[in-house]
Amino acid sequence: MADSQDTSRTAVKTYVPAYQKAEWQDHADELDMSQSEFLRTMVQAGRRGFQGGTEEPGSPDADPGGNGLETRLLELLSDDTYTWDELLEAVSDDIESRLDETLEELQAENRVRYSGRHGGYTIVGDDGE
Numbered sequence: 001m002a003d004s005q006d007t008s009r010t011a012v013k014t015y016v017p018a019y020q021k022a023e024w025q026d027h028a029d030e031l032d033m034s035q036s037e038f039l040r041t042m043v044q045a046g047r048r049g050f051q052g053g054t055e056e057p058g059s060p061d062a063d064p065g066g067n068g069l070e071t072r073l074l075e076l077l078s079d080d081t082y083t084w085d086e087l088l089e090a091v092s093d094d095i096e097s098r099l100d101e102t103l104e105e106l107q108a109e110n111r112v113r114y115s116g117r118h119g120g121y122t123i124v125g126d127d128g129e
Contacts, residue, residue: 030101037071 016024028038069091076082076090103121104110115122 031068031098033068037068041068041071048064 005066025035026036028035031038031039072091076087081089103112107114110124112121114120114123
C-alpha cells in the first residue's frame with residue numbers, strides 16, 4: 001500500500017429503527033454475509049455513488065462489484081486451505097442460488113420469462129412479437 005493507512009479494525013455504532021435492522025439482517029442473510037460485512041459493503045457502495053463512481057484509494061474493504069466475493073473468499077480461506085476448484089465450487093453454489101432466486105422473482109413480477117422460441121430467458125415484451 002502506497003499510503004501508510006491504519007488497517008486495524010474498530011467498532012462503529014449507530015442507531016436505527018428495529019424494522020430497518022431486521023431488513024438489513026434479512027438482506028445480509030440472503031447474501032450469506034454477516035450484518036457487519038453487509039453494512040460495510042453497502043456503505044462503501046454508497047460512498048462510491050456520492051463520489052461519482054470513483055473508489056477511495058487504498059480502501060481495504062472496497063468491493064467494486066458490491067457482491068461480497070472478496071469477503072466470501074476471505075471467510076472461506078480463514079477456516080482452511082482450498083484448491084482453485086474447491087473455491088470455484090464454493091462461490092459458484094452461492095451465485096447459482098442467487099441467480100435462481102432472482103430469475104424466479106423477475107418471472108413472478110412478469111419482467112422476465114423463459115422463451116422456448118429464443119432458447120433462453122428474455123425480457124417480457126422484448127421478443128419481437
